[in-house]
Structure formats: structure tokens, C-alpha cells
Amino acid sequence: MNALEVRELTKVYPEFTLDKVSFFVKQGHISGLIGRNGVGKSTTIKGILRLINAEGSVSVFGKDFLKEEMVVKQTIGYVGGGFRYYPMNTLAAIRKAYAPFYSTWNQSKYEKFLSQFELIESKKIKELSEGMKVKFALALALSHGAKLLIMDEPTSGLDPLSREEFCDIILQLVGEEGVSVLFSTHITSDLMRIADDIVYISQGKILAACPLACPLKELLCKYKLAHFSSLADASAVNAIGVKAVKKGYEGLLPRDMQISESIAVTDATIDNIIVHLEKENEEKKHVKSN
Amino acid sequence: MLNLIKKEIALCVHPTAFIFLFFAVLVFVPNYPYEVIFFFSCLSIFFCCMMTRENGDIAFSCALPVKKEHIPFAKMLVVFGLQCIILLLVGVIAAIKGAVLPAEQYVNQAGISANLVLVGNGAILLGTFNLIFFPCYFKKPDKIGVPFVIGAIVVFFVIVVFIVLRWVTPLYSTTLNGLNSENTGAKSVALAIGIVIYAVLSAVSCKLSIKNFQRVDL
Numbered sequence: 001m002n003a004l005e006v007r008e009l010t011k012v013y014p015e016f017t018l019d020k021v022s023f024f025v026k027q028g029h030i031s032g033l034i035g036r037n038g039v040g041k042s043t044t045i046k047g048i049l050r051l052i053n054a055e056g057s058v059s060v061f062g063k064d065f066l067k068e069e070m071v072v073k074q075t076i077g078y079v080g081g082g083f084r085y086y087p088m089n090t091l092a093a094i095r096k097a098y099a100p101f102y103s104t105w106n107q108s109k110y111e112k113f114l115s116q117f118e119l120i121e122s123k124k125i126k127e128l129s130e131g132m133k134v135k136f137a138l139a140l141a142l143s144h145g146a147k148l149l150i151m152d153e154p155t156s157g158l159d160p161l162s163r164e165e166f167c168d169i170i171l172q173l174v175g176e177e178g179v180s181v182l183f184s185t186h187i188t189s190d191l192m193r194i195a196d197d198i199v200y201i202s203q204g205k206i207l208a209a210c211p212l213a214c215p216l217k218e219l220l221c222k223y224k225l226a227h228f229s230s231l232a233d234a235s236a237v238n239a240i241g242v243k244a245v246k247k248g249y250e251g252l253l254p255r256d257m258q259i260s261e262s263i264a265v266t267d268a269t270i271d272n273i274i275v276h277l278e279k280e281n282e283e284k285k286h287v288k289s290n
Numbered sequence: 291m292l293n294l295i296k297k298e299i300a301l302c303v304h305p306t307a308f309i310f311l312f313f314a315v316l317v318f319v320p321n322y323p324y325e326v327i328f329f330f331s332c333l334s335i336f337f338c339c340m341m342t343r344e345n346g347d348i349a350f351s352c353a354l355p356v357k358k359e360h361i362p363f364a365k366m367l368v369v370f371g372l373q374c375i376i377l378l379l380v381g382v383i384a385a386i387k388g389a390v391l392p393a394e395q396y397v398n399q400a401g402i403s404a405n406l407v408l409v410g411n412g413a414i415l416l417g418t419f420n421l422i423f424f425p426c427y428f429k430k431p432d433k434i435g436v437p438f439v440i441g442a443i444v445v446f447f448v449i450v451v452f453i454v455l456r457w458v459t460p461l462y463s464t465t466l467n468g469l470n471s472e473n474t475g476a477k478s479v480a481l482a483i484g485i486v487i488y489a490v491l492s493a494v495s496c497k498l499s500i501k502n503f504q505r506v507d508l
Contacts (some may be wrong), residue, residue, distance in 0.1 A: 011507075051352050052507040073355035080353070085346040086301055097297040101354045 001062050003027045003148045003180030009047045009056035018043045018054065021206055023199045025148070025182045027061075030174055032195035033184035034270075036278060040204040041184035045152045048182075049078060060148055074102060077141025077179075079151040083133040087126040091119060091136060102144035110143035117169075131162035138169065142177065149173075151183040155190050163187070167194045188270045200274070202281050223252045225268040225276075226259070233263065241276030241283070252276040294356055294364035302347050302365070304337035307372055314379035317387055317404035320395065324380070324404055325449045328412040331376045332419045332445055335369055336438045339427060348431050349508050362428045362503045366420075366496050373416045373488075381409045388469050396469055401453045406477040407466040410484025411452050417491030419445050425498035431506065 004025040011018040018040045025031040033041050047054035050065060058065040060072045086094055099105040114121065117135035119128075128136065134154050141149060149170075155163045171194055173179050182199075185191055191198065198219060200207040228234040228249040234242040237259055239251025252268060253259065268276075310330040317324055342348060342365070351361045384404035388396060402408055419441045426437035455462040465476050 046508065049353060050358070051349065053505060069357060070355050073353075078353040080349070085350040087345070089301060089345075093300060097300045098354070100293045100296070101356070 001027065003029070003061060004048070004150075004182060005057075005059045006044070006048060007057045007059075009044060009054050009058070011043055011047055011052055011054040016040070016043075017204050018047065019205045020056070021047075021201065021204075022056075023206060025180050026197065027180050028174060028178055029196040030170065030181040030183070030194050031197040031199055032191040033182060033199045033201065034186065034188070034191060034274065035201035036186060036274070039201045041186075041201055042152050043204075044201065045150055045182075045184060048150060049076070074104065074144070075147045077138075077144070077146030077149045079134065079137040079141055079149065079154050083125060083128075083137040085125070088124060090122055090124050092121040094125070095121065095140065098140055099144075104145040106143055106145065109145075110139060113139035113143060129162075130157045131159070131165065134158065134162075134166060135169070138173075142173065142179070147179055149179055149181045149183070151181070153184050153186075155185060155187055163190055164193075166190075170194055188274065192270060198270075200277075202278060203285070207277060207281075219273065220268065220270065221255060223268045223273055223276075224255050224265045225272045226251055226253045227264040227266070237263070241279035241281075243276070243279055250276070252280075291360055291364060291367075294351070294354075294360055295368055297351070298364055298368045301345065302338060302342050303368060303372075304334060304341045306337045307334035310334045311372070311376055311379060314376060314383050317380060317384045317408075321399040323401040323449060323453055324398065324408050325401060325411055325415060325452055327380060328376065328415045329442070329445055329449070331373055331416060332423070332438075332441060334372070335419075335423065336434060338365075338369070339431075339434045339438075343432060343434060352508055358504060359500045362424070362499045363496065366424060366492075366499060369420070370492060373420075377409050377412055377416070380404070380412060381406065384408060385470060388471070393469060397467075402456045402462065403467050403469070405466075405468065405470045406474075406481040407462075407484075410481040413481075413484035413488035415445055415448055417488035417495075418448055420495040421491040424495045425502055428499040428503040428506070431503075 002024040006024065007022050009018060009021040016038075021040070021044055023031075033044060035041055043052065046052045047056070048058050048065075050058075050069070060075060063072050065072050095110065099107070099110075117132070117139060119132060119136055119139065125133065125136075137154075155166055158166060167190055170181060174181060200219075223240075226234070226237070226239055227245075228239065228242070228251065231242065231249055234249050234251050237253060237257070239253055242249050242251035252273065253265065259265070310333065313327050313330045316322060316327050348361065352358060387404055396403055398404065402411065422444055423437045423441035426440065427434060456467065457463060465473050466480050470477060
């Protein structure tokens, strides 16, 4: 059974469409939802949590979200990019209001997280740093025994040290508590550090190169980065998402493709893959519109 | 639902909502349009909604294990509770005023006297505000100003209507005016009509608000 299954999630806005997004998150896995700004990562998360009226179905641990909303929400911990709520209230006041909603709330576990994360309950939210806000959101989410963490850009706005600390916490939680995680990000170093799978969204769609939750290594093994001296060389081998760089051109090539030795190739990083696949997509879109 | 109501009171009710309850003592002010007391109650709703927005409360609440329709319902139940308290306080303090002040000081030259009819009028005012403000607010919870301004204009219009009625109709200027001990039956009927109108308008407001909120994308 998968922790999360999203099928054909669709939301139409006048200027943007989330188009039949389908993917799953395996139990005990960390899945990264990646893509550039404005491609639909947050819309996907809001669609999953029914914060927006989207079409399609969502099931959590085999339970349909709509039919068993109350039960499903008990198993989800949502961390929406830090904790932007109730800035003038203390952590204690928020916890007192939050805890009674969860029948499985574990106060001693919450206190353990507070001490681990060095949070002081008498502080107000506005007095916390961005990193501390994320930790507080995590403490709340995990103290009711959430089995699936859904996080919308939890590391954006954090300094490198706090991001590293956050990644350590998530890895520890997955290892010790067995939680499954879906988190959106555009910081690929975090993804490389902790994610087992990726879900790559581009222009409101799951990218064709990665139709379902795709093992990260598989995606990295799928492409190599080729360096060309001219655009003609790149076109000759149908390189993907060719773009000019300081010295010549760069584009992606399928790893199993046989090419002449005159073309220099290196391992593609996740950043390379995103940049070139996005460029390819934009070019296709441009051709279509013309 | 009880947890949502508790959360509302703990995190979303603006302090003015409680402070304005004490404005019920304004019934002791001589020659004052006492219906204005109920406008302060409407103003406190505006502050509570501002607080809800600034706290990101609706997004926070939607992620909790509650049904979406429970969120506007809980918010409105809290408001209805506060409104019932102000109506009760005005009724009680008006009765105290009637008991302690001489009859000539009880007469209000700016509108109806502080009696049961005033409470009925207040109920109509609050019900009217609920009907206008909440369905509009829950359509776009980030836009509070426009629903409030429309609601406030209508409330003041109804206040003016009550004041005009007090001066031009014998029913309001004689039968329903003055101490509760005079024409108690008629005043009780006016109070009951006000309460029924409040209940109907608030129920309709609740239904429309829930329907509108279901369509909101956060």
C-alpha cells in the first residue's frame, strides 16, 4: 500500500492549469516534488489537502481523502513552508488550540520534540527564526502521530546550516518513526541529500520523462550532459534543451546513446536535468504556439 | 465543532469583541440613539475577521481534521454567541435603568427608549448585518472591507428607519416606547418578532456562507 496516491489531479485557473497530475509516494519514502517557481507544486499540495477545489482523486494509506476526510487528516501532518500562522500568539496557546483536534495527540512526544528542537513554549511565533518555525510546525505535525508529512517548500528561506539540520531531522524521522514524506522544493541540494523519489512538475504537468514517482538515481542515470562546440553539432545528435554556455553549447543526451568521441560528456546533475528539460519544454511550447 | 469553537475563541476573537460588550452600558446615556450600540458589535466582527486574515487562520483551520463547511459555521456560532450576549446585556441594563432612574429621565429624545423593543430592534439590526456581511465575506475571506462597508451602510439605514418610526408612528412613539412596565405585551411581541427575524436571517446567512466557502480556493 502506498502512503499517498494522487490520480489525475486537475485544477483550471484562467492563467494556469494543473493538468491531470498523477503520482504516488511509497511508504517510508521521501518524495521530492520539484519544478521551477509557478509550475504548480503548491497547487498540487493544496489539491491533495483539498484546500482548493480540484478534480481527481487522492488516497492516503488506501483511504479516499474525500470519503474519509476526517480519518485521513488525522494521519497527515502538513507543514506549509514554516509556520506563518498566529504571529502574536505563543507556542503554548497554539498547541492548546491544536492538540484537541487529534485523538492520538501525544503530549510527552511533543515535549520531547520541543526539547530536541530547543523550542520554548512561552515564546511568540513572531519571535522565532524561520528555522525554528519549521521545527515548531514539525513538532505539531509529528506529535499527533502523522504517518504522512506533506510539506510545501519547508526549506525555502532557511540558511544552509538550518537546511542541513532540517534534512537531518527528516531523515531521522523516516528512520525512527517510519513516516512517509512528500515535500516540494526548488533547492535541489536538499533533494539530492534526502529524497528517495522525485515527482517532477513542469507547466502544470508531470513531466513526460518522469511520469510517476521516479527513483532519483534512475532519473540521474537516464541522461548525460554533453558539451558542443557549435549549435549544429548539438542539433545533429538531437540534444535535449540545448543552450549557449560560456564556451559553446550544452544539452542533455540519453545516457545509452552512442555518440562520437569528439563530444565531451559529463554526468548530469539534477540541476542540469531540470534546466535542460525545462528549456526543451519551453521550445516545444513555443513551436506549438507558432 | 466544539474544538473549532474553542480555537476561535482562543486565537481569533479580537479583544474588542469583548470590550464592545460593555458598551451595553451606553443605554444610561441620555438622549442617545441606542441602536448604535449594536453597530459596535458589527465592528467587532470586522476586527475578528481582520485578525483571522492576519493570522492565516482559515488556511490553518482547513488543514485540521475538520470538514471545510465546519469552519464558517464555527466562526459564525462564536459571533452569534457574542451577539446574544450583547442583546441580553442591553436588555438587562435597560431594565436596571428603568428601575433606578425616574420615568422622565427614561424618555429618549434621540430614538426609542431602552426597553424590550430596543432589544428586538437590535436583533433585527444584527440579523441584517449577518445576512449581508457573512455570505459576502466567506466568498472571499481576504476581502473584509467591502462586505463590512456594505453591511454598515445597511445597518445605519435600518437605524435611521427605526428612529424615523419612533417619531412618525404612534405605534413606536407611544405603544412601544417608554418603560417595560407599560404595554408589556406589545413590547414582548416586538421583542419576539425581532428575535425570530434575527434567527431566520442568521440561519439564511449561515447557509449561504457555508455554500460560498465551499467554493473558495485557499
